[in-house]
Amino acid sequence: MHAVLIEDLRKNYGKTAALAGLDLAVPAGSVCGLLGPNGAGKTTAVRIVATLARPDSGRVVVAGWDAARRAARVRERISLAGQHAAVDENLTGRENLILVGRLRHLGGRGAKARADELLTAYGLDGAADRLVKGYSGGMQRRLDLVASLVVPPAVLLLDEPTTGLDPRSRAQIWEQVGRMAAQGTTVLLTTQYLDEADRLCDRIAVVDHGRAVADGTARELKDRIGARITVTVVDVASLGAAARVLATFGAGEPFTDAERRSAGIAVEAGGATVPGVVRALDAAGVAIEDAALQRPTLDEVFLRLTGSDPEPPRDVEAEYAAGAAGEGES
Amino acid sequence: MPESIVAASAAPSAPSFEPPGAAARVSRVFSDGWAVLLRDLSRLRHAPALAFLGVAAPAGFLLIFAYLFGGAVSLTGSGVSRQAYREYLVPGIFATTVINGMVTTAGTAAEDSLRGITDRIRSLPAARSALLFGRTGTDLLLAVFSLAVMAGCGYAVGWRADRGAAQTLSAFGLLLLFSYAVGWAGTWMGLAVGSREAMQLLGPVLFGLPFYSAAFVPTAGMPTVLRAIAEWNPVSALVVACRRDFGDPGGTVPGGAWPLQHPTLAAVGYALIILLIAVPAAVRRMYRGR
Numbered sequence: 001m002h003a004v005l006i007e008d009l010r011k012n013y014g015k016t017a018a019l020a021g022l023d024l025a026v027p028a029g030s031v032c033g034l035l036g037p038n039g040a041g042k043t044t045a046v047r048i049v050a051t052l053a054r055p056d057s058g059r060v061v062v063a064g065w066d067a068a069r070r071a072a073r074v075r076e077r078i079s080l081a082g083q084h085a086a087v088d089e090n091l092t093g094r095e096n097l098i099l100v101g102r103l104r105h106l107g108g109r110g111a112k113a114r115a116d117e118l119l120t121a122y123g124l125d126g127a128a129d130r131l132v133k134g135y136s137g138g139m140q141r142r143l144d145l146v147a148s149l150v151v152p153p154a155v156l157l158l159d160e161p162t163t164g165l166d167p168r169s170r171a172q173i174w175e176q177v178g179r180m181a182a183q184g185t186t187v188l189l190t191t192q193y194l195d196e197a198d199r200l201c202d203r204i205a206v207v208d209h210g211r212a213v214a215d216g217t218a219r220e221l222k223d224r225i226g227a228r229i230t231v232t233v234v235d236v237a238s239l240g241a242a243a244r245v246l247a248t249f250g251a252g253e254p255f256t257d258a259e260r261r262s263a264g265i266a267v268e269a270g271g272a273t274v275p276g277v278v279r280a281l282d283a284a285g286v287a288i289e290d291a292a293l294q295r296p297t298l299d300e301v302f303l304r305l306t307g308s309d310p311e312p313p314r315d316v317e318a319e320y321a322a323g324a325a326g327e328g329e330s
Numbered sequence: 331m332p333e334s335i336v337a338a339s340a341a342p343s344a345p346s347f348e349p350p351g352a353a354a355r356v357s358r359v360f361s362d363g364w365a366v367l368l369r370d371l372s373r374l375r376h377a378p379a380l381a382f383l384g385v386a387a388p389a390g391f392l393l394i395f396a397y398l399f400g401g402a403v404s405l406t407g408s409g410v411s412r413q414a415y416r417e418y419l420v421p422g423i424f425a426t427t428v429i430n431g432m433v434t435t436a437g438t439a440a441e442d443s444l445r446g447i448t449d450r451i452r453s454l455p456a457a458r459s460a461l462l463f464g465r466t467g468t469d470l471l472l473a474v475f476s477l478a479v480m481a482g483c484g485y486a487v488g489w490r491a492d493r494g495a496a497q498t499l500s501a502f503g504l505l506l507l508f509s510y511a512v513g514w515a516g517t518w519m520g521l522a523v524g525s526r527e528a529m530q531l532l533g534p535v536l537f538g539l540p541f542y543s544a545a546f547v548p549t550a551g552m553p554t555v556l557r558a559i560a561e562w563n564p565v566s567a568l569v570v571a572c573r574r575d576f577g578d579p580g581g582t583v584p585g586g587a588w589p590l591q592h593p594t595l596a597a598v599g600y601a602l603i604i605l606l607i608a609v610p611a612a613v614r615r616m617y618r619g620r
Contacts, residue, residue, distance in 0.1 A: 050453045052619045072455065080453040086446035090373045102365035103456035105358075131376060147450075 002061070003028040003155050003186035004049060009058035010210075011044055018044040019055070020210035026155075026203075031177075031187040033201035035194065037306055041210035042190035046159050049188065050080045063154045079148030082159030082190075086144060089133040093124055093143050096132060100150045114150055122146050122176070138169025145176050156180060158189035162196060174199055194298040208306040218298055225296045225304055229277055230264035234287040239263055242286045249277060261289075359463060362456040366464025371471075384434055384476040387537075388427040389483055395419050395546055396487050413488055418579045420480075420489035421501075421572035422545030425565050427476050428509045432516035433536050435469050439520025440529045448521065449619075458616040462609075466513045473509035477502065492577035501575035504597055508568050511601040511608070518612035545569050549586065561587035564600035571597045 004026040011019040019041045026032040034042040047053040049060055051071040060067035063077035087096045094115050101111025119128045124143060132140060141161065148156055161177065162170040177200055181187050191197055197204045198218045205215040214221055229249065233242050239256050242263045246254040250265035257263070274293050281288055374381055400415045442448045451461050491498040516536075523529050540546070542556070543565035549557050560566055561583075571593035574581035589596035 047449075047619070050449075052449050052452055054618065075453060075455040078453065080450065083446070086450060088369070088373075088442075088447050089445075090376060091369065092372075092376075095369070095372050099365060099369045100450075100454065102368075103362055103451060103454045103460075105361075105455070 001028045002026060003030075003063055004032075004188055005059075005061040006045065006049070007059040009045065009048065009060060010056045011041075011048065011053070012056055017210050019048075019058075022058070022207070022211055024205055024212055024215070026186060026188055028154075028186050029184050030202040031181045031189070031200055033197040033204045034188070034190045034207050035192070035197045035204050035302065036190075036207035037192060040207045040306070042207050043159055044210075045207070046080075046082075046157050046188065046190055049155075050078060050157050051075055052080075077154040078157055079151075079153035079155075080157045080159070081141075081144045081148040082157070082161050083163055087132050087140060087147060089135075089140070090131065092129050092131055093135070094119060094128040096143060097147055097150060100147045104151045106151070111150075118146050118149060136169070138165050138172060141165060141169065141173055142176065145173065145180075149180070152183075153185065155186045155188060158187060160190055160192070162191070162193065170196070194302055198298050206302065206305045213305050214301075221301045221305075222296050222298065225301055226266055226268050227296070228264055228266050228294045229274065230262055230292050230294060231277065231281065231288050232260065232262045232290040234261075234289055236261045238286045241284055242281060242288070245280050245284050245286065246277070248280070267293075355457070359457040359460050362460030363463035363467060365456070366451075366461050367467045370465060370468035374468075374472075381472060381475055382479075384431055384472055385427065385479045385483075387430050388423050388476070388480055391426055392419070392423045392480070392483055392487065395423075399546075414579050416487050417489050417576075418573065419546065420484035420487070421569050421576060421578055421580075422540065422543075423480060423484065424477060424505055424572060425508075425543070425545050425569045426540045427480050428473065428505055428512060428568070429536065429539050429565065431469060431473050431476060431509055432512040433533050434472075435465070435513050435516035436520040436523070436536065437529060437533060439465065439517045440523045440526070441520075443521055443523075444526060448616075452616065452619065459613045462514070462517055462612050462616060465517055466510060469513035469516075470506065470510050473506055473513070477505055477509075489576075489578070491575075493575060497575040497577070500594075501572045504568065504571055504575075504594065504601075507601045508564075508597060511604040514608035514612055515604050518608045518615060521612060521615045539563065540565050543569065544580070544583070544590070548580065549583065549590075558587065561590055564589075564597070564604070566590060567593045567596035567600060 002025045004024065006022055006024040009019050009022040010017070022041065022045055024032070024034075024045075034045060036042050044053065048055050049062055049067060051067050051074050054068060062074045065073040065077070067074050087093075088099070091099070097115035097118060098111045101114050102108065104111075106114055115128075119125045122142065124139075124146065127135060127139060132143065135143065145158075145161070156177075158177065162173050165173065174196070177187060177189070181200070187200075189196075189200065201218070203215060203217055204221060205212045206221070207213070214224065216224075229246065231242055231246070233239055236258055239258060239261065243254040243256050246263055246265040250267045252266050254263055254265040274291050278288065278291050281291075396416050396419055400412055400419065439448075448461065452458055491501070519532060519536075520529070523532060543549075543560050543563040545565055549560045549566065552560055567589040570581065570583055570586075570590050573579065574593060583590040589600075
């Protein structure tokens, strides 16, 4: 059962295609991240899922309801928070929550009771009766998140929940989102931060130029690029021999860096092991100081997938090896 | 602990969503609109100065025109006394107050949209038009307050409503109807404006409306093109209708364009036309988004 299903979603603003055939399936109960650079179409996608904007074509189903035809039903099931759906800074924290409660039809008394409950639960009572204007950025976002819990939603939409926050506030928001996800709320969030996606998301869809260019768990995305084995030899003269040994472990060309006395090669995920490489080098009489298997960071995955090339690279391993050779050790 | 509170059955679950009937939908628009109106009143409670913002500019104009320019008007040998000019002026100031309210409304609506407050409300299961009804309702209350304050100021400079209660109520009723109409127009424009820069341009343009009208000076002395613009300006019909109802000078404009010959009818007509355009446009904007 998918909490959010997006099929071939397209949306143009003038001549600019914000979405150019986005597909996405978010399983119920999971945390899915739309990861992409600015202008990739993430926010447009979330706005359409939240029924704030209408697509030119394509289908969006949220919690079982078609977002275009049954928008009112969808709004009963979702909450939207983040940089584009804000709290009112000319009201107090409590008044903000009461407003949301009233507009969610809890009634005046129900809205007040629920506001009290949430303010206590999330440690905001101290600031509850101060104007939001006086809150720190982090506290505003926390209130924003709490406002999305006034009626616990089936699907929580978070648009760049931590953009512009300091590290401590980010950690607090992450904790809060994690807590909501642990209770079974489906979360669809957009972010341009890889650590955020890595930390929060069960699945990540990398979005670029209005399309999902890759999707999977953080691990799967990293595996698409494979890993890299790097060794540091004792004697720089044996670098060539080391490279020849390494060549038998990977498909591409090994790279060498004489200055650092290191040689390396891109390998398939789960293909080569460090002990295997060490044994082979030993057998070839190459003395080494250090050997390491490095998994790519999500940053490397991201750059690879959303580089200037609008199409996903076909031969990521080869490109990765080439890139690694150029960059040296990372 | 937090977990238990959110997960507890005490947490409200979304109400059941059987399609509401027409009557339920209408009552929902009102209750949701009421929630928005309460929000706006809370805002005002936190910053009461905002309510007086609506009268600061008109009060300033009243002083400037009554005591500075007013002297020049009476010196021209037109036979207009200072006192007569002040009585002539005050309905123009009322119209300025109404237009000023529209500028404030447009600004608030634009700020709410740019800050994401409008989108937050649009993402809730409330009637989307409720935001508009609530906000224009608040604006109407503010207009009552502003006009009451300005009537007091007018009284202080010697203006009187001379034609009895019925005519006085009719004039204020017309001012409020007009306020409500331009409140919708302001809300629509505020929602449609995509940037703060555009808002900063729009504000002064709207604010200038009373100056291209019969609000401060008679249209008879204006150059032909400007005079036509001024006489067809809805603000002129409003001002002349008020002058007539209050028994102030300038209640008739001999040789004026059609709206000034039938000022009350024209002002009501303008207000209805503005409502007919602005209400659907604003509602559409709320429903469709960008």
